[in-house]
Each structure stands twice: as structure tokens, then as C-alpha cells.
Amino acid sequence: MSLETYWNRYAENPVSVEESLENGFGWTQYPGHGPSEELLGQPDSVLELGCGTGDALAYLTRKGIRGVGVDMSPRQIEYAQRRWGQQPDTRFVCGDAINFLASTPEKFGAIYSNWGALWFTDPREWAPAVRSRLTDRGVLVFSCAPPVDGCYGAQGLYGGGFRGEVTHVQRWAYTPEMWEGILRNAGFLEVYAKVFEAPDPRNLGTLIVQAHVV
Secondary structure (H helix, E strand, C coil): CCHHHHHHHHHCCCCCHHHHHHHCCCCCCCCCCCCCHHHHCCCCEEEEECCCCCHHHHHHHCCCCEEEEEECCHHHHHHHHHHHCCCCCEEEEECCHHHHHHHCCCCEEEEEEECCHHHHCCHHHHHHHHHHCEEEEEEEEEEECCCCCCCCEEEEEECCCCCCCCCEEEEEECCHHHHHHHHHHCCCCEEEEEEECCCCCCCCCEEEEEEECC
């Protein structure tokens, strides 16, 4: 199974357009809980890395923000185009996030990843690439799961489970303090990272990172 096929599976049961409109924009895995788009500031353009079926990007472009969404899953991009492709200033690209950052001449007021591509890519590759695609007052925001205590850096898993074709999936896990150091080393001057508690504090929270160019 290829990584594209692995991510295609997440397009099999997308939420309905009506549910998406009701859920709005959020960073946590709990709809209606935690901060919203205010973490992005007031950009005139955004880039989402790992946009899935495009719901979050469409929420922002409905407000008049120019938006580009990138995802490596052809099926998810197909859904995104079908659901939101006719919305003004909303563009979807099927491809690898790092390749897109390296090839696009565009710069953005905000780049974000909502449990998306940045969690599954080595930050030594994406941090300087993201920094180079932000405007002078740009901001990076992303969310992911907090690390398991004592388990930091690259984390490997078998995407297809323990039966069937082998699919290697990696994601990168760090504490908030580690993320702050990684991004400052990449040239971000102001970095804030925090784990937001779940509605029930016994459940898994959400690690949210915000990094400013200046």
C-alpha cells in the first residue's frame, strides 16, 4: 500500500457539507472546543498543508481570504474540489507538501496544518521551507497529538495494521518546549506551544504551536 492509498482511506467517510458548516474551524479533535481561526491573525492569504477534504480551508475562504490547500491524497483532493472548488479564491493541489513549498513562487500571510502534513514530515525539512514561504509578518500554526512521555522524534507505525501489505508511516513527536526550540532554530522569532486539555481532562489533549516570523 502506498502512502497516497493510505491517506485516500480518510476520504471514505467525510463529514457532510452541512456538518462541516456547523462545525466551523477548530484546531482540536473535539468539535467546538478550543481556539479557532483567531490564531492565524488576519491574513489575506493562507496555505493549508494536509488539507484533506478542504473543510477548514473553505471556512476561511468564505470570509474572503485567498486560500490554497495541498494534500498528497488524490481522493481527498477530488472530494475537496467537488465540495468547495467553486468557492471564490479556493484552490486545491494534489501533491507532496515539501515539493509544493519548494516549487511555488507564492508567499502567504499564514501557513497552517490541522492534524495534517507537518506532523508527518521531518521538521528539519519543512520548518525552513515554511519560513521561506511566509510574508514578513506571517504566522505558522499547526496542531497534533502531544508526545508520549519519553518518546520524542520520529515515531514509526504500520499504516495497514499488523496484517496485509506493509505500509510505513512516520510522524514526529516533541514536547511544546522542543517545538519552540526547533522553530526558533529555523528562524522563527516568536514561538508559542501549548497542550490544550480535552473537554474531559482525562482524555487526550491537543498540542498547538504558533510561530511568527517577526
